[in-house]
Amino acid sequence: MEKGKYRAVILLFIVGYFFITVFNILPPKTNWVSPKPKPALPPLLTSQQSIxxxxxxxxxxxxxxxxxxxxxxxxxxxxxxxxxxxxxxxxxxxxxxxxxxxxxxxxxxxxxxxxxxxxxxxxxxxxxxxxxxxxxxxxxxxxxxxxxxxxxxxxxNKKTPSKENRLNFTVCISNLYGDYNNVLQFAQTLEMYKLLGVNRVVIYNTSCGPELDRLLKIYSQEGFVEMVQWPIDKYLNPSRGWRVRVHKGDLQYFGQIVTLNECIYRSMERSRYVLLNDIDEIIMPYKHDNLNVLMDSLQPLHSNVAEFLIESHIFPKKYFEPSGRFHLPQWSNVPGINILEHIYREDPDRKKFLHYKMIVQPKLVQQTSVHEVLKKYGKRYKVPWDLCRFIHVHVARRTSLKLEELNEDKRLWDFQEKLIPNVDKALERAGLLATED
CATH class of the missing domain: 2.60.40 (Immunoglobulin-like)
Structure with a gap:
């Protein structure tokens, strides 16, 4: 009986295998292959240039x-x-x-x-x-x-910095070109801005002189200056002025309007206010100790203002303070203008075009020009000139005015105790300060 059972089991196995093999009852044999990986994208070619x-x-x-x-x-x-x-x-x-x-x-x-x-x-x-x-x-x-x-x-600007990391004031200086080397005035201006509460200065550099280049590197290393290389002359023939018939070229003032707009957007998420001006201008509050106090006094009354227009006042560089009090020996070999020696100010001719520069709230600005905002989400406010104005040591604008017709303005002297040693330290770090024999 036991042998019969085993024979029956073996017979059933043989018959079953025969049917499975002949009639292909088993599922087809498959070879498992891992899915092919998607082809990798080539490395992204990110532009490393500003143009x-x-x-x-x-x-x-x-x-x-x-x-x-x-x-x-x-x-x-x-x-x-x-x-x-x-x-x-x-x-x-x-x-x-x-x-x-x-x-x-x-x-x-x-x-x-x-x-x-x-x-x-x-x-x-x-x-x-x-x-x-x-x-x-x-x-x-x-x-x-x-x-x-x-x-x-x-x-x-994909990420918004925290309030703790947000700057209060950024200065946008549109262009350096023509091997600009006004080192002393540049150092005085930057140190003056520090005293006034500016947190960062953005500079677009096409070319500058060797001494200024050394000074810029010092300020860049400490993080106060952000340098943007601007080789516009490699691509276009930039103009050195704003009148196309006189100055010729492809683009106004080395792309001044382009860089001012770029700087506003660069600063939009990281700075509360942006100052738009030239390298030889200082925006100066006359009734407040610094820019923070000035803007805190204006903001409650003008919270929806996109652009605060500030008058630019010329201090002709041909006239000097007579005592020579600030003609300092350690600055004798530093190229550039000593702004502390120029205390005579022109009154603007208000019957003609008034030169304004601006403090803007960048989030309320779409497009700007040099002297006004072109498109904005807020209003415009002209800041009274006796409250705040630009100190611009430059060639005279009203050339017919004589020295006795100018106004004495020594506002910069209010900061001289801190300004002078700070300028000395900056020049010394750059190896530009004259040493005693």
Missing amino acids: TPLPNTKHFLVSSFMDRRVEGFDIRIIGIFRRDSIHPLHCIFFCAGFYSETTSASVLLHSDHYGFPFGATDVLCRIPENCDATHVTLLTQPSPVNVSDHLWLPIR
Whole structure:
């Protein structure tokens, strides 16, 4: 009986195997293969320059910023465009691992271009859904081809700094060019701004003299100056003035308007106020100890003001304070103007164009020119000149005025006890201070 059972089991196994083999009852044999990895994207070519040519156009890109203040758009690109060569453009984004579909770009030329062929330009872009955009570039065609070969701009202002890390005042100095080497006035101005409460100075540098370059490196190392290299002369023939018929060239004043706008957006999320002025100007409160106290007094009454206009007053550099009190021996070999020696101030001719510079609240500004904001979300306020004005030691503007017709103004002397030793220390660090024999 036991043998019969074993034979029956063996017979059933043989019959079952026969049916399975002949009629292919078992599922087909498969070889498991691991899924093929998606091809890796080539490394992103991020632009390392402050001026980036846009392929197949006569335009240049400068920088890009998160900006959702205009409905329907997320990104603002600051650029330099040839005004007679505007064609449709398309935005494409790098989305933290993949390229987005393209979206149409909106090109906004700035109205202040002074007739030069190239001008400051904004390009507005919309980020597609489900794209965590980190970089952006522009295309001339809606269908991207070889986008990995393009230079991409990193998107700035994506993160808002904490209130503790936010600056109160940033000064934007538009351009250094022509081997500018006014070292002494530059050092005095920067140290004066420190005493007035400025936290950072942003400078766009095309060229400067060797002594000034040494001083700039010292201030950059300590973090007070932020240097932006601005090689505009490698791409265009920049003008040295604002009148195109007189000064010629492709772009006004080495791109002054472009850099002022770039600086506003660069500072938008990190600075409460931005001062727009030239390197030889100091915005000076006359009834307050510093800029913080001045603006704290104005802000409650003018919280919706985007631009505070400040009169610029010339102190002609040809007239000197007669006693020579501040003609200091340690500065004798330092190139540049000693602002403490110039105490005679012109009254502006208010029947003509008044030269204003500005303190702006950057989050309320869209586009600016040199002497006024072009597009803004707030109002304008002209600060009374006896409350605050620019000290501008420069060539005389009203050349017909004689010395006795000028006003004596020694406001800078109120700071001389701290200003002079601070300037000495800065010059000494740069190896520019005369040593005693």
